Amino acid sequence: MLVFEIITVGNELLDGTVVNTNAAWLAKRISELGFVVRRYTAVGDDIGEIASAIREAIKRGADWIVLSGGLGPTFDDKTLEAVAYALGRKLELNSEALDMVRRKYESYSRETGREIKLTRER
Structure with a gap:
């Protein structure tokens, strides 16, 4: 059975400005497909924090890591850069x-x- 972890990104999730409905929706949909969601984590818009959450999910043996948030065009969207950093890859x-x-x-x-x-x- 494939095991998923969900990482949601955004300072607004941590300060209570926005309720983390994306994580709940993703967990429900993944579970409905018959997979297991082991955990979901919310992190702020910080490359180091996002990368750390990714690395920890990998260490725990997640088969799939789903990321939501921080992927737009604004200055605080750091997810793509953090994924590259976590995996030791360069963005091209x-x-x-x-x-x-x-x-x-x-x-x-x-x-x-x-x-x-x-x-x-x-």
């Missing part, structure tokens, strides 16, 4: 994927009549 820009995102956002811009901007590269 995928030009093909970036072009695909740009084209999609440009089409939204044409549809709405408003300019949509991507954030600067990190």
Whole structure:
């Protein structure tokens, strides 16, 4: 039986500003599929804390680690960088994927009549 761990990311989860409904929803859906959710953890928007939670889940033998939060384009979204750090990998820009995102956002811009901007590269 596959064992899952869920890690949710965001300072707003820790200070009570937002209720962590994502973890509950994910746990319910994963359980309904017949898998076991061993634990879920909430961490703040800190690369070291996120990476530590990932490494701990790996040490506990999780078959799958599901991450939610911290994946957007704002300055505090550190999850992707933390995953790379936890695994000792470098992030690389995928030009093909970036072009695909740009084209999609440009089409939204044409549809709405408003300019949509991507954030600067990190």
